Amino acid sequence: AQSVTQLDSQVPVFEEAPVELRCNYSSSVSVYLFWYVQYPNQGLQLLLKYLSGSTLVKGINGFEAEFNKSQTSFHLRKPSVHISDTAEYFCAVITGFQKLVFGTGTRLLVSP
Amino acid sequence: DADVTQTPRNRITKTGKRIMLECSQTKGHDRMYWYRQDPGLGLRLIYYSFDVKDINKGEISDGYSVSRQAQAKFSLSLESAIPNQTALYFCATSGKDREGSSYEQYFGPGTRLTVT
Numbered sequence: 300a301q302s303v304t305q306l307d308s309q310v311p312v313f314e315e316a317p318v319e320l321r322c323n324y325s326s327s328v329s330v331y332l333f334w335y336v337q338y339p340n341q342g343l344q345l346l347l348k349y350l351s352g353s354t355l356v357k358g359i360n361g362f363e364a365e366f367n368k369s370q371t372s373f374h375l376r377k378p379s380v381h382i383s384d385t386a387e388y389f390c391a392v393i394t395g396f397q398k399l400v401f402g403t404g405t406r407l408l409v410s411p
Numbered sequence: 412d413a414d415v416t417q418t419p420r421n422r423i424t425k426t427g428k429r430i431m432l433e434c435s436q437t438k439g440h441d442r443m444y445w446y447r448q449d450p451g452l453g454l455r456l457i458y459y460s461f462d463v464k465d466i467n468k469g470e471i472s473d474g475y476s477v478s479r480q481a482q483a484k485f486s487l488s489l490e491s492a493i494p495n496q497t498a499l500y501f502c503a504t505s506g507k508d509r510e511g512s513s514y515e516q517y518f519g520p521g522t523r524l525t526v527t
Binding site for chain 1: 503
């Protein structure tokens with residue numbers, strides 16, 4: 300069965316600093332990977348997705364992620380964060396039958 | 412108007428009560444999903460439906476039932492609510508997009524359910 304691991308439950312960072320949120324997956328077949336963001340008291344919004352092609356994927360709000368098949372990772376990065384990036388971020392993988400399996404989430408806390 | 416709507420947005424109910432959460436979508440998608448979110452556990456799939464006649468159990472379906480009344484409507488019921496069903500519930504949809512893939516899921520705003 301496919302699974303997703305987000306090792307960091309919380310990542311504190313200062314405004315304008317770079318950030319990396321880690322995601323590792325387990326799968327024996329081709330994978331489709333996603334990062335979603337959940338702002339306080341809101342639903343989930345897609346940040347970016349990897350289906351095929353270039354391993355560097357650019358998303359909304361200046362985020363990007365790199366698919367690394369050999370390390371089974373899909374880490375999310377942003378070179379300079381803003382206060383408004385404070386949110387919870389979820390990595391997810393599509394299983395067979397097109398079901399999303401989510402990681403447990405990483406809370407990004409951006410302070411001035 | 413939002414593409415995926417959920418009603419109610421907040422609900423407090425008592426143990427043993429029956430409650431229904433409703434989801435509607437205007438995206439024209441054929442696939443719909445119900446998840447629950449608990450702190451530290453991420454989102455877990457309760458039920459999913461790939462069309463009106465297709466209903467499937469997810470990871471944590473015990474204590475829940477669903478009904479797909481139409482392509483655009485998918486409701487979740489708790490027949491006899493219990494306190495550990497207190498959670499944030501999300502509906503989601505997926506279908507073909509302009510790129511041809513059907514993998515991206517679109518989420519509603521969530522329903523916060525408290526069972527006392």
